[in-house]
Amino acid sequence: MILMTIDLFSLLNKMPGACAQGLVWGIMALGVYITFRLLDFPDLTVDGTLATGGAVAVMLIRAGVNPWVSLLAAFAVGMLAGMITGLLHTALGIPGILASILTQISLYSVNLNIMGKSNQAINVDQYRLVVSLRYISGDSLTIFKFYGGVILGCLLLVAVLYCYFGTEQGQAIRATGCNMRMAKAQGINTNFHTVLALMISNGLVGLCGGLYAQYQGSADVNMGRGAIVIGLASVIIGEVLFGKLCAGRKMAFAFTLISVIIGSVIYYAVIAFVLWMKMPSEDLKLFSAIVVAVFLSIPYLKEKYGKKGVARG
Amino acid sequence: MSGETKNYALELNGLHKTFNAGTINEKVALDGVDLKLEEGDFVTIIGGNGAGKSTMLNAVAGVWPVDSGSIIIGGVNVTALPEHKRARFLGRVFQDPMTGTAATMSIEENMAIAARRGGRRTLKWGVGKEEREDFKRQLQTLDLGLEDRLSTKVGLLSGGQRQAVTLLMASLKKPNLLLLDEHTAALDPKTAAKVLELSDKIISEHNLTAMMVTHNMKDAIAHGNRLIMMHEGRIIYDVRGEEKKNLRVSDLLAKFEEVSGGEFANDRMILS
Numbered sequence: 235m236i237l238m239t240i241d242l243f244s245l246l247n248k249m250p251g252a253c254a255q256g257l258v259w260g261i262m263a264l265g266v267y268i269t270f271r272l273l274d275f276p277d278l279t280v281d282g283t284l285a286t287g288g289a290v291a292v293m294l295i296r297a298g299v300n301p302w303v304s305l306l307a308a309f310a311v312g313m314l315a316g317m318i319t320g321l322l323h324t325a326l327g328i329p330g331i332l333a334s335i336l337t338q339i340s341l342y343s344v345n346l347n348i349m350g351k352s353n354q355a356i357n358v359d360q361y362r363l364v365v366s367l368r369y370i371s372g373d374s375l376t377i378f379k380f381y382g383g384v385i386l387g388c389l390l391l392v393a394v395l396y397c398y399f400g401t402e403q404g405q406a407i408r409a410t411g412c413n414m415r416m417a418k419a420q421g422i423n424t425n426f427h428t429v430l431a432l433m434i435s436n437g438l439v440g441l442c443g444g445l446y447a448q449y450q451g452s453a454d455v456n457m458g459r460g461a462i463v464i465g466l467a468s469v470i471i472g473e474v475l476f477g478k479l480c481a482g483r484k485m486a487f488a489f490t491l492i493s494v495i496i497g498s499v500i501y502y503a504v505i506a507f508v509l510w511m512k513m514p515s516e517d518l519k520l521f522s523a524i525v526v527a528v529f530l531s532i533p534y535l536k537e538k539y540g541k542k543g544v545a546r547g
Numbered sequence: 548m549s550g551e552t553k554n555y556a557l558e559l560n561g562l563h564k565t566f567n568a569g570t571i572n573e574k575v576a577l578d579g580v581d582l583k584l585e586e587g588d589f590v591t592i593i594g595g596n597g598a599g600k601s602t603m604l605n606a607v608a609g610v611w612p613v614d615s616g617s618i619i620i621g622g623v624n625v626t627a628l629p630e631h632k633r634a635r636f637l638g639r640v641f642q643d644p645m646t647g648t649a650a651t652m653s654i655e656e657n658m659a660i661a662a663r664r665g666g667r668r669t670l671k672w673g674v675g676k677e678e679r680e681d682f683k684r685q686l687q688t689l690d691l692g693l694e695d696r697l698s699t700k701v702g703l704l705s706g707g708q709r710q711a712v713t714l715l716m717a718s719l720k721k722p723n724l725l726l727l728d729e730h731t732a733a734l735d736p737k738t739a740a741k742v743l744e745l746s747d748k749i750i751s752e753h754n755l756t757a758m759m760v761t762h763n764m765k766d767a768i769a770h771g772n773r774l775i776m777m778h779e780g781r782i783i784y785d786v787r788g789e790e791k792k793n794l795r796v797s798d799l800l801a802k803f804e805e806v807s808g809g810e811f812a813n814d815r816m817i818l819s
């Protein structure tokens with residue numbers, strides 16, 4: 235009984251970390267939302283871009299660059315990666331999913347070259363990192379500042395994205411993703427806007443990689459493996475849990491973006507929970523994939539077998 | 548020819564297009580199409596399946612490049628321009644009501660996108676405040692109650708409503724040429740009649756030059772000032788003015804029989 239309480243305490247103890255991780259990865263999930271939902275483009279570049287963002291940020295910080303500036307650089311290389319996928323697809327006519335796989339694979343080599351080896355560490359004592367694991371185990375003021383900062387940062391990103399996708403350019407991206415024939419008929423350069431959306435999306439993923447590398451104190455060439463699945467999981471969890479709440483509201487799009495970030499937090503909370511339940515950590519990716527597969531299939535199954543059968547989820 | 552060359556609203560010179568050239572599925576879709584439209588012409592286009600009606604409209608819109616020939620809109624040679632660059636000359640309404648609008652975007656967003664047809668997409672706010680009022684007024688003229696549903700997603704509208712909105716969108720920025728590609732074929736008869744009436748109204752109000760493909764011979768006769776019939780990728784019949792007004796369905800049928808040796812009897816022409 236006492237053992238059980240201690241155990242429960244250890245779960246609660248894990249939650250701040252899961253929450254922080256979820257918020258940071260939520261930024262990547264926003265990127266995935268842009269390609270997956272707005273652009274309707276299956277972009278697997280993400281797995282490579284995340285590590286590239288991390289690698290660039292870590293190497294720059296080690297070279298004495300300000301950690302904030304390193305995040306800008308991570309965002310920029312992410313955009314570059316997105317541009318390459320976009321051009322492979324639009325200028326060279328390679329199917330989207332394949333174009334993104336090609337970029338992802340090539341980024342693996344690029345990332346090794348950036349870091350010189352498969353991982354590089356940064357010491358939180360040595361640099362003034364923007365975020366760090368250490369901050370959530372510090373005193374309550376540090377913790378407050380950490381969460382306050384990260385949540386504020388996420389909300390700021392949501393605000394910027396909300397405004398951007400309300401501009402003429404943002405609407406052109408959405409029209410391109412929603413109905414390409416309509417977009418072309420209205421004079422929208424669909425190729426340009428496809429590349430642009432991929433750049434913004436991968437920029438966010440790179441930024442997330444840079445942040446996450448600072449958070450965990452290192453970049454690893456494999457840190458992005460399966461990132462797309464986590465991103466999809468966040469998007470879908472957000473939609474399933476909050477979709478009805480968001481729909482039809484004023485600023486529904488902003489709420490949808492926030493729900494994607496919350497989806498990411500929930501994802502990491504669930505992961506912390508199943509780890510606490512003693513699920514072997516090597517099974518995590520299998521578990522994640524199954525969760526995503528189940529949630530992705532719900533709309534289809536609902537359609538096929540009527541609403542009753544799947545209502546309980 | 549006089550010294551000054553006349554600018555037609557549309558000029559098609561010797562358009563050729565073959566799909567799947569060199570394969571077993573080779574299909575000559577346009578086989579030397581010549582056509583000149585005067586400013587303000589409203590031409591209806593009829594013909595059997597595969598006659599090249601929609602293909603001609605797609606060639607004008609630039610959905611794919613033609614094999615040979617030239618396309619000149621309002622004096623501008625657009626033959627080499629990609630589809631999105633030609634869009635500034637063209638208003639388009641498609642057969643499938645889903646095609647002309649973006650379902651996941653609101654009515655006002657769809658209209659705002661259309662109002663910027665041919666313009667640069669900047670970082671300015673997508674829908675202006677005054678613009679919204681203007682959209683409201685324009686929607687009011689449709690008499691579908693859409694003026695109170697500006698922020699409704701277009702995907703929630705019926706096919707007829709979507710087609711009406713698409714028509715309105717096509718005219719927000721006055722096009723040099725309005726392309727109607729069987730835009731009432733997917734609608735029920737009552738809605739089709741309404742949309743057709745609306746098309747007439749918009750065309751005459753804005754004094755547009757328009758091309759309308761239809762399978763309905765009665766409609767083809769009743770609307771527009773000119774009628775062309777296509778067969779096997781060529782224009783085989785071209786009437787206008789009084790002569791067109793006096794046409795009857797039986798005349799057109801006879802013409803069809805003449806060129807096709809009766810095969811049109813089995814075609815999906817709507818004879819009523």
